[in-house]
Amino acid sequence: MSSSYEPVIGLEIHVQLRTRTKMFCGCELSFGDPPNVHCCPVCLGLPGALPVVNAAAVDFAVRIGLALGSEIAPRSLFHRKNYFYPDSPKAYQISQYDVPICSGGCLGDVRIHRVHLEEDAAKLVHIGSSGRIHGSDRSVVDFNRCGTPLVEIVTEPDLRSPEQAHEFLTVLRTTLRQLEVSDVNMEEGSLRCDANVSIRPVGSARLGTKTELKNMNSFRFLQRGIRAEIVRQQELVAAGEPVVQETLHFDPVSERLTSLRSKEEAHDYRYFPEPDLVPLLVTPEMRAAAAERVPELPTDRARRFEAELGLRPGTARDLAFRRELSDYFERAVAADAGATPVEVANWIPQLVERIGSAADPAQSRVGPEALATLAALVAAKRVSRDAGREVLTTLVAEGGDPQAIVEREGLGTLSDDDGDGLAALVDSALAADPDAAAKVAQGNMKAIGPLVGYVMRESKGRADGGEVTRLIRERLAEQV
Amino acid sequence: MLAREDVLHVARLARLGLDEDELERMGSELSAVLDHVERIRELDLDDVEPTSHAVDVAGVMRPDEPAPCLERDVILAAAPEPVDGGFGVPSPGSGGE
Amino acid sequence: MTELTELGAAAAARAIHAREIDAGELFEAYRERAGADELNAFTWVAEGPPPPTDPAAPLAGVPLAVKDLFCTEGIPSQAGSRILEGYRPPYTATVVENLTGAGVTLLGKTNQDEFAMGSSNENSAFGPVLNPWDRGRVPGGSSGGSAAAVAAGLAPWAIGTDTGGSIRQPASLCGVVGVKPTYGACSRWGMIAFASSLDQAGPLARDVTDAALLLSHMVGHDRRDSTSVALPEPITLPTAEDLTGIRLGVPEELLAGGDDGAGIEPGVRESFEATLALAEGLGATIDTCRLPHAPHALSAYYLIAPAEASANLARYDGVRYGLRVGGEEDLATMYTRTRGEGFGAEVKRRIMLGTYALSSGYYDAYYGQALKVRTKIADDFRAAFARFDFIATPTSPWTAFELGSKADDPLAMYLNDFCTVPMPLAGIPALSIPSGCSDGLPVGFQLAGPAFSENPLLQAAHALERAIGFDGSQVRA
Ligand SMILES: [Mg+2]
Numbered sequence A: 001m002s003s004s005y006e007p008v009i010g011l012e013i014h015v016q017l018r019t020r021t022k023m024f025c026g027c028e029l030s031f032g033d034p035p036n037v038h039c040c041p042v043c044l045g046l047p048g049a050l051p052v053v054n055a056a057a058v059d060f061a062v063r064i065g066l067a068l069g070s071e072i073a074p075r076s077l078f079h080r081k082n083y084f085y086p087d088s089p090k091a092y093q094i095s096q097y098d099v100p101i102c103s104g105g106c107l108g109d110v111r112i113h114r115v116h117l118e119e120d121a122a123k124l125v126h127i128g129s130s131g132r133i134h135g136s137d138r139s140v141v142d143f144n145r146c147g148t149p150l151v152e153i154v155t156e157p158d159l160r161s162p163e164q165a166h167e168f169l170t171v172l173r174t175t176l177r178q179l180e181v182s183d184v185n186m187e188e189g190s191l192r193c194d195a196n197v198s199i200r201p202v203g204s205a206r207l208g209t210k211t212e213l214k215n216m217n218s219f220r221f222l223q224r225g226i227r228a229e230i231v232r233q234q235e236l237v238a239a240g241e242p243v244v245q246e247t248l249h250f251d252p253v254s255e256r257l258t259s260l261r262s263k264e265e266a267h268d269y270r271y272f273p274e275p276d277l278v279p280l281l282v283t284p285e286m287r288a289a290a291a292e293r294v295p296e297l298p299t300d301r302a303r304r305f306e307a308e309l310g311l312r313p314g315t316a317r318d319l320a321f322r323r324e325l326s327d328y329f330e331r332a333v334a335a336d337a338g339a340t341p342v343e344v345a346n347w348i349p350q351l352v353e354r355i356g357s358a359a360d361p362a363q364s365r366v367g368p369e370a371l372a373t374l375a376a377l378v379a380a381k382r383v384s385r386d387a388g389r390e391v392l393t394t395l396v397a398e399g400g401d402p403q404a405i406v407e408r409e410g411l412g413t414l415s416d417d418d419g420d421g422l423a424a425l426v427d428s429a430l431a432a433d434p435d436a437a438a439k440v441a442q443g444n445m446k447a448i449g450p451l452v453g454y455v456m457r458e459s460k461g462r463a464d465g466g467e468v469t470r471l472i473r474e475r476l477a478e479q480v
Numbered sequence B: 001m002l003a004r005e006d007v008l009h010v011a012r013l014a015r016l017g018l019d020e021d022e023l024e025r026m027g028s029e030l031s032a033v034l035d036h037v038e039r040i041r042e043l044d045l046d047d048v049e050p051t052s053h054a055v056d057v058a059g060v061m062r063p064d065e066p067a068p069c070l071e072r073d074v075i076l077a078a079a080p081e082p083v084d085g086g087f088g089v090p091s092p093g094s095g096g097e
Numbered sequence C: 001m002t003e004l005t006e007l008g009a010a011a012a013a014r015a016i017h018a019r020e021i022d023a024g025e026l027f028e029a030y031r032e033r034a035g036a037d038e039l040n041a042f043t044w045v046a047e048g049p050p051p052p053t054d055p056a057a058p059l060a061g062v063p064l065a066v067k068d069l070f071c072t073e074g075i076p077s078q079a080g081s082r083i084l085e086g087y088r089p090p091y092t093a094t095v096v097e098n099l100t101g102a103g104v105t106l107l108g109k110t111n112q113d114e115f116a117m118g119s120s121n122e123n124s125a126f127g128p129v130l131n132p133w134d135r136g137r138v139p140g141g142s143s144g145g146s147a148a149a150v151a152a153g154l155a156p157w158a159i160g161t162d163t164g165g166s167i168r169q170p171a172s173l174c175g176v177v178g179v180k181p182t183y184g185a186c187s188r189w190g191m192i193a194f195a196s197s198l199d200q201a202g203p204l205a206r207d208v209t210d211a212a213l214l215l216s217h218m219v220g221h222d223r224r225d226s227t228s229v230a231l232p233e234p235i236t237l238p239t240a241e242d243l244t245g246i247r248l249g250v251p252e253e254l255l256a257g258g259d260d261g262a263g264i265e266p267g268v269r270e271s272f273e274a275t276l277a278l279a280e281g282l283g284a285t286i287d288t289c290r291l292p293h294a295p296h297a298l299s300a301y302y303l304i305a306p307a308e309a310s311a312n313l314a315r316y317d318g319v320r321y322g323l324r325v326g327g328e329e330d331l332a333t334m335y336t337r338t339r340g341e342g343f344g345a346e347v348k349r350r351i352m353l354g355t356y357a358l359s360s361g362y363y364d365a366y367y368g369q370a371l372k373v374r375t376k377i378a379d380d381f382r383a384a385f386a387r388f389d390f391i392a393t394p395t396s397p398w399t400a401f402e403l404g405s406k407a408d409d410p411l412a413m414y415l416n417d418f419c420t421v422p423m424p425l426a427g428i429p430a431l432s433i434p435s436g437c438s439d440g441l442p443v444g445f446q447l448a449g450p451a452f453s454e455n456p457l458l459q460a461a462h463a464l465e466r467a468i469g470f471d472g473s474q475v476r477a
């Protein structure tokens, strides 16, 4: 396979907004209701019905735009996108065209081309030929979903691998969830992603002919679909055949890509300004109100964790991309119990492991102050790392104050000088394994392991490994 | 003069069935109208803003408040093929949006 | 004509309030006349007495004829089309609700050109409407049923819609008053769309006072129509008897009638000039004015309206309501057969024209350019209204023509609208009043004013109407 070709990937993401009512009518959004019970003249496209823009959908779009650092158009337009299909009751979709509500911006390293508002289509359910005599196969149209507000987010072709696309989508999902504008669930269809894929010689600035992969309905399929398409294009190029511009469907079962239609028979959408709607305005007041609902976003937060709190990039991202973790972490740091942010952060995975990866630590018995205190105790070597883990297990089960648990359970670090027997333990270790003791005494430091292990075992992890090592060497030196 | 293929192409875009007779007439009638309206192409309007709305209204929105829906029985009463609480259609092959 | 039905609408409302006449009897008298309609003006007539109305309501008990394309809950609303034959909508248009709220009773639905596309009412799936002045002639269109019904006294008044002249032109050809308000004054909610950026509802009535009264209860801001606007002041009943200080502009471009044979008929020109002379006598000053782009209005109109219509009428696909032809075979065939057989020739022509004007590669040259012409037309009007209160033209270049005489020449038919299309393109109000007869057929006189000038327009029309003294009672007999 020619590795001198690199993939160029752009994504078009449709996100259902979680408003109460539809984009252009007062029908409530529907989740798993019987078909056609959330319909009115507007979303059924009855003769004489007219759309009116939902203010909440606009607010959500502005929030998204602000979060992505987009230019928010003070005045934007709706257009009609004409196509015949049973899921489109008016035979046009009201969408935005040359003047979208948001332009530009970025998420991480990926530039955003635009974000625009539009309406979702109805749902088609295939029911087979239902015993008709001449009948073609039948489908049933359910208009409950029709008119659900959507934003379409279009990236620039900045992605270079299926993994990066997956990664981008993960960050986007977290961002949107944090903005509280959508459920962003790919399996349920509230997040839908199409990908434009092309390949080009490495180093070339020209874009190759792209294909469009439609409606991949999970994060996994998205990654696999893109990968399959890259391979297909690379094989074409290697065989000296051209890539044809077309729309493809990825079948995750067979891993095959099938063409939906080539560009020759592509729709001529005949966009024109929607005469039933007037220009959409975003006033400074609307912008300010939306800005208030934009929290610090994952990428910014990760950057701050690195720059201000000294976290390693991986740790910073792991925390920042899960809002409940990063919120908890920040509260623990704020408790100022004596541990550094890095020390506090190191305890979060331990906690997550104990409460389950889907749980919110704020809902656990371990308060952020308690975790911070525990981190401080360990950092100060007043509790060994192993004993600290035990304290955490107790905290998760019962809650309470780490200091008190340490005292109650006698989990404090053993040391030489507080008379609680660390020296005696070292002595019995030396006595139990004289061979090892002899080797260490002769300078073979590799042999110290079993001796330290003995003490740790006997002390039930309360001893500090460093301290034990120091004591062993001290004793052997005395013996010489 | 609009060629027959042009007429067919536009009819396909508009999902309009035209019989032979209609096709024939449509070509010449549309051509006559286009000959007339085409004159505006000669006007020099390069710097003119287009007007798609006659009134100067903007920023109209409604609050995100639910309004009553129609009863399903009522909307399906008008349907040519009511099936399973929905609108029956021949299954489209592919090519949805 | 009974005494009851000879009463004008405003007079009938007064008489009902004063208990001089009984609303039930008035409705019955009209129901009988409408039921015996020989003009094919109605597509549906109320089957029995109307639901009771509040006797104190301003229009209590005055029957109203409503153009077919207004949605009326549970009552056929077919827009003159086979594709909507028998369609009974589940909701009612705002304008109709406003009027029934003011006390009117629904007498019937009136025939029209299919989806309001036409100037002769020959494009109805339910057959042509006949002109009560001469049943061999057209009533004009597309609100021909409403105009004919009012002219013939089958209804005291009616509502219609005007996209490029569809109220004013039939009013002119039938000898009644028709008003196209400022775009947005009447809600379009529930009005089956032809061209959304142009469509406006308005009254057709026997005289200016009735028209003003009806209009006053039609208008109003509607949250369900984003393009709806509130008039700065309520519509009041006109009382003016002179035109002192009024400056009338006569646009030479429109009087010249273009170079495609839209030349103004001599009889129409004569009536127009006589009316200008009357206006002068009432104190108006008259001068020619320029609307340089007005001759291009027709072209812009016949691109913009079909373009919007091509999308507005795309919803008639046989899936949710209305006609379906086929459906046993594949989807594409169902679409094309349903639409091919459901739409009439004129509607198909305009859908084709509009689709073409929007299609890839042609948008800028046709539709885009038309939107720019629209800007220039609005600019022209603005400039003219800096010097003049109103623009005056004949409403239609011709009087009512013979049925079938222009049916084979779409372009000739379109030229009917030469003087009426510039106003909706600019969104401004205009009205037509009968200015007399030519060869026994009524002639219409059009006045147009700046946006929201309904009241002064109606005042001027009222003064002129008094001076003209047109008598249409002979066709109501
Ligand atoms: Mg889209």
Ligand SMILES: [Zn+2]
Pocket (backbone or CB within 6 Å): A022, A025, A026, A027, A038, A039, A040, A041, A042, A043, A044, A147
């Ligand atoms: Zn709805």
